Amino acid sequence: MYRYRLFLLMLLALVIGCKEEVLPKPKAQLRLEYDAPQQGELQTEYFMFSYNTNAKIKSNTETSLVLDYPEMKGEIYINYKKVDDNVDKLLSDAQKLSYEHSVKADGILEQPFVNEKNNVYGMFYEVSGNAASQAQFYVTDSTKNFITGALYFYTRPNYDSIYPAAAYLQNDIRGIMETLKWKN
Known part of the structure; x- marks a missing residue:
């Protein structure tokens, strides 16, 4: 009788304990969509280029400007310098600035531009990676003009979270480089 009760109790526990199997949810990624870029032209005394008009131009002087993307909490800083027999130093400084982010970066991919x-x-x-800047660039004509630029977000750098915005703004930087023309 004792075995019979034990058997019924175990059978009851199995019946009650059997429920639908719980499966973990599949991993998902955040999908952010941004407006298609509308191109405008920006001109300074030294250079001109096409840029995404979704950006607001901040602190525009003849030698520096900031393209602000408030929706993405990001900014592209652009600085101009004249080359006065110092192109080697300017190149060295630009490369050094890019590699200062290697402490926090998972990797830095160099892409030459011609x-x-x-x-x-x-x-x-x-x-x-979680570096302060997700993109850096420089362009020059090697004799008169030199421009450096950097992409920064005014939020804590969490690469997974800012990746969609970083990829969008990196494309804008490539567009700036591709359309840049010197004025002198």
């Missing part, structure tokens, strides 16, 4: 038609040569650095 536009012989407009006499524009440079380098684009794509930074992955």
Whole structure:
């Protein structure tokens, strides 16, 4: 009788304990969509380029400007310098600035840029990981003009969270490099 009760109790526990199997939810990724870029032209005394008009132009002087993307909480800083027999130092400083982010970066991908038609040569650095800047670049004609630029977000750098915005703005930087023309 004792075994019979024990058997019934175990059978009852199995019947009551059997429920639908719980499966973990599949991993999902955040999908952010941004407006398609509308191109405008920006001109300074030294250079001109096409840019995404979704950006607001902040602190525009003849030698520096900031393209602000408030929706993405990001900014592209652009600085111009004249080359006075110091192109080697300017190149060294630009490369050094890009690699200062290697402490926090998971990787830095160098992409050379050459536009012989407009006499524009440079380098684009794509930074992955939780670095302060997700992209850096420089362009020059090697004799008169030199521009450096950097992408920063005014939020804590969490690469997984800012990746969609970083990829969008990196494309804008490439567009700036591709359309840049010197004025002198």
